[in-house]
Amino acid sequence: MTPSTDRNQQLFDRARKTIPGGVNSPVRAFRAVGGTPRFVQRAQGAYFWDANGKRHIDYIGSWGPMILGHGHPAVVEAVQKAVLEGFSFGAPTEREVELAEEILDLVPSMEMVRLVSSGTEAAMSAIRLARGATGRSKLIKFEGCYHGHADALLVKAGSGLATFGNPTSAGVPPEVVQHTLVLEYNNEAQLEEAFELHGPDIACLMIEPIAGNMNFVRASVPFMQRCRELCTRHGALLAFDEVMTGFRVALGGAQSVYARALPGFRPDITVLGKVIGGGMPLAAFGGSRAVMEQLAPLGPVYQAGTLSGNPVATACGLATLREIRKPGFFEALSAQTCSLVDGLKTAALSAGVPFSADCEGGMFGFFLLAALPQNYPAVMKSDGSRFNTLFHGLLDRGIYIAPALYEAGFVSSAHSDADIAETVSAARDVFRLL
Numbered sequence: 001m002t003p004s005t006d007r008n009q010q011l012f013d014r015a016r017k018t019i020p021g022g023v024n025s026p027v028r029a030f031r032a033v034g035g036t037p038r039f040v041q042r043a044q045g046a047y048f049w050d051a052n053g054k055r056h057i058d059y060i061g062s063w064g065p066m067i068l069g070h071g072h073p074a075v076v077e078a079v080q081k082a083v084l085e086g087f088s089f090g091a092p093t094e095r096e097v098e099l100a101e102e103i104l105d106l107v108p109s110m111e112m113v114r115l116v117s118s119g120t121e122a123a124m125s126a127i128r129l130a131r132g133a134t135g136r137s138k139l140i141k142f143e144g145c146y147h148g149h150a151d152a153l154l155v156k157a158g159s160g161l162a163t164f165g166n167p168t169s170a171g172v173p174p175e176v177v178q179h180t181l182v183l184e185y186n187n188e189a190q191l192e193e194a195f196e197l198h199g200p201d202i203a204c205l206m207i208e209p210i211a212g213n214m215n216f217v218r219a220s221v222p223f224m225q226r227c228r229e230l231c232t233r234h235g236a237l238l239a240f241d242e243v244m245t246g247f248r249v250a251l252g253g254a255q256s257v258y259a260r261a262l263p264g265f266r267p268d269i270t271v272l273g274k275v276i277g278g279g280m281p282l283a284a285f286g287g288s289r290a291v292m293e294q295l296a297p298l299g300p301v302y303q304a305g306t307l308s309g310n311p312v313a314t315a316c317g318l319a320t321l322r323e324i325r326k327p328g329f330f331e332a333l334s335a336q337t338c339s340l341v342d343g344l345k346t347a348a349l350s351a352g353v354p355f356s357a358d359c360e361g362g363m364f365g366f367f368l369l370a371a372l373p374q375n376y377p378a379v380m381k382s383d384g385s386r387f388n389t390l391f392h393g394l395l396d397r398g399i400y401i402a403p404a405l406y407e408a409g410f411v412s413s414a415h416s417d418a419d420i421a422e423t424v425s426a427a428r429d430v431f432r433l434l
């Protein structure tokens with residue numbers, strides 16, 4: 001396509017004049033893979049059409065929220081009805097209560113929940129709550145896990161366990177991350193050492209139980225068990241960031257997946273986002289009644305939001321949750337995701353490409369590595385230039401996966417057998433080029 005007819009390129013050139021990098025969230029700019037971002041014109045079901053009118057099978061789905069595919073009729077109807085009743089009131093509504101009840105019903109570890117507008121806000125508030133409830137300052141997070149862009153979480157490991165982290169962004173003063181300890185994912189020895197050294201000062205351990213921000217890496221069951229035991233023993237709160245995995249890997253989130261192996265397993269705090277808004281800005285955090293009652297107006301931990309519990313967003317989220325809790329929904333979604341992953345594995349094997357992949361519910365990840373990595377340094381051993389060839393090969397064939405090798409992929413209930421077959425067939429062609 002020549003520059004004069006490529007509408008994506010024209011829009012990108014225009015966008016860069018007014019918006020930094022031409023995008024409102026950095027990964028959209030295709031910096032890691034090169035080339036021109038696709039500007040989306042409209043979407044329906046498993047597809048979106050870009051500014052050139054080209055159709056793509058969408059495996060990002062807004063980075064997770066679109067679990068029903070785009071434009072699901074029941075969700076569209078609920079949103080249309082809500083819009084007619086008013087956009088925002090800054091006063092409580094019945095729908096917020098309904099959504100809160102729905103969430104608590106699906107996630108038994110949560111006895112109370114507060115609604116906010118983004119995953120960043122939810123994780124940030126959860127940490128303030130954990131600190132307020134325990135009267136402690138220190139946090140544990142893991143390298144490769146993302147919890148939004150609150151200052152205290154934009155941090156990488158320091159030089160040793162006795163020292164705390166260094167900021168990963170300009171504009172974050174070192175003092176702001178001095179209480180954040182960054183550990184290697186799935187490393188039990190490091191975890192024990194950290195609690196040994198800092199146990200009485202640790203307010204909370206925050207983890208992505210299945211990490212989707214380093215592609216797809218599961219916390220092993222023994223590692224998770226250790227996290228739970230050490231938090232309990234030292235009086236720290238175990239905070240599950242399920243912004244990505246909540247209502248995505250299973251109806252009860254990743255915590256229900258761990259509870260299968262560890263009966264009675266529960267985190268103390270859960271952070272939710274993405275699927276609970278069904279594509280509208282909505283997120284939440286919750287936990288036990290005793291902890292949640294520390295929040296204003298009941299308790300001393302301040303937290304607030306002009307658009308929190310927005311009536312249109314809650315309508316969208318409620319309609320989405322009511323669809324995914326229908327009998328058989330997750331069984332069918334999981335089967336579809338597995339068939340994609342199995343198809344990709346077979347295609348890679350026959351092309352002789354080193355490949356490993358994993359999935360749970362409607363979330364998947366794959367690596368151009370012979371074995372699944374267990375932590376961030378291992379993920380980063382993936383071959384970036386081969387991934388870029390794969391990414392652009394698929395994109396040319398109308399298959400849209402994340403434009404970076406450290407991001408998970410998402411299948412929706414709108415992805416048909418034919419969509420999966422088309423994807424696997426495109427991958428078979430592209431693997432031969434690697």
Ligand SMILES: *Cc1c(COP(=O)(O)O)cnc(C)c1O
Binds near residue numbers: 244
């Ligand atoms: C997306 C994400 C966030 C941040 O959510 P936003 O709505 O983008 O602020 C936090 N944690 C995890 C695990 C996420 O995947």
